[in-house]
Amino acid sequence: MGVGLSCRLVPDGLWELAAPSLPVFKSRPQGGGTAPVDERAAFASVVYVLTGGCAWQHLPGEFGVSPATEHRRCTAWTKVGVWRRLHRPVLDELGAKGESD
Known part of the structure; x- marks a missing residue:
């Protein structure tokens, strides 16, 4: 995955806040179900879609x-x-940093 894009969209501080809130996705023993993916990459790509207005099918492959x-x-x-x-x-x-606007 593009580390630069991921870090810009989901900096370490945001990831530290988000990671504990994300449910765990597991593959089913019989196959199928949710494929294992890098959770930070998944979160960053959702942020990309939600903040940029990109359609899901146009997500960058990176x-x-x-x-x-x-x-x-x-x-x-x-x-x-x-x-x-x-x-x-x-x-x-953001408020603690004076960046809430």
Whole structure:
């Protein structure tokens, strides 16, 4: 994956806030199910779509995650409230740095 793009979209501080909130996706023993992917890459690609207005099928290949997987992750994260849980900590962090506007 493009490390530069991932780090710009999801800097270490944001990843430290987000990672504990993300549900664990596991492959099923009988096969199928969710393919193992780099969680930070998955999160960065969802951020890319949500902030840039890109369609899922137009995600750059450098993320290394399929558009279908990304869409499923975003949907699952929305259902469990990841975005709601991240909102306040991100605002608090930005406010502490004087960057909340």
